[in-house]
Amino acid sequence: MQDTPDIADRHDAVCVIGAGASGLATIKSLREQGFSVDCYERETSVGGAWNWRHDRSPVYSTAHLVSSRPLTEFPDFPMPDDWPDYPHHSQLLGYLERYSEHFGLRDDIWFGTEVVSVTPAGDGRWDVTTRSVGGGAERVQRYAAVIAANGHNWAPKPFTVDTSEFRGRVMHASAYKDPAQLRGRKVLVIGGGNTGCDIAVEAAQQAEKVWHSTRRGYWFAPKYLFGRPADQMLPPRLPLRFRQKLYRWMVRLTAGDLTRYGLPAPDHRPYESHPVVNSQLAYYLGHGRITAVGDVASMEGSTVELSDGKRIEPDLVITATGYLPRFEFLAPELLDVDEDGRPDLHLHAFARRHPTLAVIGLLQPDAGLLPLAHWQSVAVARWLRLRIDDPAKAAAVQQKESVRPVRSWSRLRVVPSSRHWFEVGHTDYLRAVEDLLKHMEPAS
Amino acid sequence: MSSQLLRFEDWTAPVPAVRREVLSALPHPDEKNPPLLFVPGLGHGAWAFREHWLGHAASRGFSAYALSPRAAGSLRAYVHDVVQVAAGLPRQTVLIGHGVGALVVSHALARYPAKAAVLAAPVLDGWPALGAALRTNPFGTLPAFFGGGLGLSRKQLYSPGCTYERKLTREPTAVYRSVLTASRPAAPVGSPPMLVVGSPDDKIVTRKALDRTAARFGGAPLLFPGMGHDLMLDTDWQEPIDAVIDWLEKELLA
The missing domain is CATH 3.50.50.60 (FAD/NAD(P)-binding domain)
Structure with a gap:
């Protein structure tokens, strides 16, 4: 019919x-x-x-x-x-x-x-x-x-900074496929989500120099707690307020206070942003392999200017904007x-x-x-x-x-x-x- | 009935992985029928199906598997193992449970959308089975109340002239306790067709219990008079397995 x-x-x-x-x-x-x-x-x-x-x-x-x-x-x-x-x-x-x-x-x-x-x-x-x-x-x-x-x-969510005058390579995280792309480069990773942090950690192992630009601080959850996957350890039955308390305590025990590496403190409570699960970021920050920087203000020639006026010169910029x-x-x-x-x-x-x-x-x-x-x-x-x-x-x-x-x-x-x-x-x-x-x- | 969506126990305390014993008989050529997974009851292992049923099912064009219960298990662990093996087979699987294995299958059906399910001489409710066991084999059953493990006798399981008594294993009482105190299984997912088979002369599963189980899953039991509890080992083992496969072939066409 x-x-x-x-x-x-x-x-x-x-x-x-x-x-x-x-x-x-x-x-x-x-x-x-x-x-x-x-x-x-x-x-x-x-x-x-x-x-x-x-x-x-x-x-x-x-x-x-x-x-x-x-x-x-x-x-x-x-x-x-x-x-x-x-x-x-x-x-x-x-x-x-x-x-x-x-x-x-x-x-x-x-x-x-x-x-x-x-x-x-x-x-x-x-x-x-x-x-x-x-x-x-x-x-x-x-x-x-x-x-x-x-x-x-x-x-990919568009990157809001104008990159037309920048001479280095700019790519969205979706185009990042293999750590070989990072080898020997000076890499700026933009974005503090799971992908941004993963790529920053990979770059720490492969690249010559790594900057990690995040707009705000996050609550970095570890992958393991007491030898068990951390998401199996958090009692999901408790009210949100208690879980937030436990989460703070867990972060204090594992990643700890990251502001001394230059990362901003979280401007929100746990569970108010998408969880970022990464045990290695703090490790590589501590080894100086990753330098935490703030928001990017402009990109021109070979330099990237940050919102605090600092200038850096990466040759590869990976935007993990989501x-x-x-x-x-x-x-x-x-x-x-x-x-x-x-x-x-x-x-x-x-x-x-x-x-x-x-x-x-x-x-x-x-x-x-x-x-x-x-x-x-x-x-x-x-x-x-x-x-x-x-x-x-x-x-x-x-x-x-x-x-x-x-x-x-x-x-x-x-x-x-x-x-x-x-x-x-x-x-x-x-x-x-x-x-x-x-x-x-x-x-x- | 606990929530099927919020599985706190599985999220925070997953069943530990073990090596599982799975015996199989495969047809040549593979006829693309759904695989059959046989689940034995307590005291039995995959061997009970290897005697006759696995080979016979394969000769009728079905790949057939049998899973032994893990050592020192519990109902939860047995269900986990059944679902793990079923999901690991190449196609949507038919679950066939015998005795307490049928109870395990009835719980697994809430966790895995089986192609079909067969409950053979099902012990779904442990209490009447325990009563029947006390009547026919008081000396084997009583020690179970004091932590001695349950003994099964020839009289309980087989019709005269047939025995595999020496191959039976004793399970710890804790296992029987987890079976007796099991909560009712949640409804099967994916509404599989179901069949209940049994014998009116079974000394463990009473006729009343058999009818009750069949009624719960919407039907009448398929009966094989004269056979003992262990349908797959009895001298007339071929009748029930042929009936099960005939039923299955009809259901698969529907």
Whole structure:
């Protein structure tokens, strides 16, 4: 049944955009709820950001997880228990490949196909225009629902300082792949996030000279505490205030006071910024291999001027400024995107005015993302099923959800920066999703 | 029932890794059927399935694996091991638990979306099984109450003319305690099709317990009269495994 000759109606099928970790979990959850799924992936393999072969993958050769295995694996497909506490990125890719093989998810993925646009077709249905990445004709298909799992770590956030007059090389951290790129160079790393700190540490081992520029101080969490992965040691059941106290105490015991190395003191409390997990930064600061500097004011010729007037002369500048979410295939108002580019979604997942549109994996949790993406996808799939099976109950659930306070699932007290748009505490977030799942359970 | 989303115990005190004993029989050529993972109950090991069932399942085109319970384990550790092995197999796996192994499987189903599940002579609730054991084998069972470990006898497990009694191992009482005090498993994830098989002449799993288990998972048990508790070792071992594979083939077509 086609209402216009060139739109293929896929009836109750759901369209998933992206076959990275979040997309794969979404395909599986939708199938478990009995949906047919078409997943579109612009690359020719699964793994998304974790697949280093992909153009848009930000991983570098030495990247390891910053959350430990039990807090990172899918809740229904554990990583092998003889893997290291903090697996390498290639292990995570292998894990995602096995996940997709194990559950036969590839059957539903259209590789080398990108989504050009998604437009409402009335009745909660969507027209999805796709095209082969190599070029070719566009194709329009109609779906009952669309779930974007296109990731949010691939569009580099622009660096605000003008670099046009600078003679050295400037690159975004996403272009950094291998420590060989640093060997023998004088490197300035800009950015105090996990990537910035990782690269600064690598540069400390490879480069001739390293400056690390950070705008503010952070709470550097160690990877290990008492010989155990530190994220397994922090009791997540305590109220936030106690955890903040414990966190301060843990930092005092491990990294200690970093201001004597010239790093600024944190201008916020623990858990108010995305956790930076790095045990080695302080070590290399102490060895003088890394020089902490402030914000960059200008770059011209061979010199970089810092905000305190100091001048340095790096020949390689790596900007670890982070990434911005991008949904080029969706009109901004569909996701209530504000002028800064920040989408406003219920639980960072459900479009507020379109019950059949959702985003999976758009979170910055203080633990691994995969478990949260899994439960998001379970909630979205159950929600879509409930809408079909029991519309009255679905309406009641929607009503209940509309009054769920944002502070119950999102960190509101965070450092104002696009980096923290999607910051959530994983236990608070999971509690909210669990509550939603409970409301959607069929009455028995 | 504890939360399935907030797994504080697994986050802060993960089950330690061990080397697991997994026996297997693989079909040639591989017919792309889902693999079968057999989980033995207490006192038994993977050997109990190697006797007949593994080879027979392979001859019918299914790759078949059996996992021995870890030494000095607990229900939580057994469940962990089952999920670890299942997730390590190339395709979505069918879990088949026997005796207390069925209890382990019923808990593993909440942690791993199995392709299907079979509970054979399932001991899901330890108390009636303990009562039945006291009636048929008081001298083997009583020491368990005083820390002596539970002994199983030929009469309990096998029909006349069949015995593997000498291969049975004694598990520490703590293991039995963790089984008896287990909380009800959470609902299976991914709603797999389930089958309950057993014998009305089982001396450990009463007919009533069998019916109760089957009713819980939505069906009637498949019965094999005249057989003892150890369906996979009894002289008529082929009947139940053929019935299980027939059922599975039908479910996979659906």
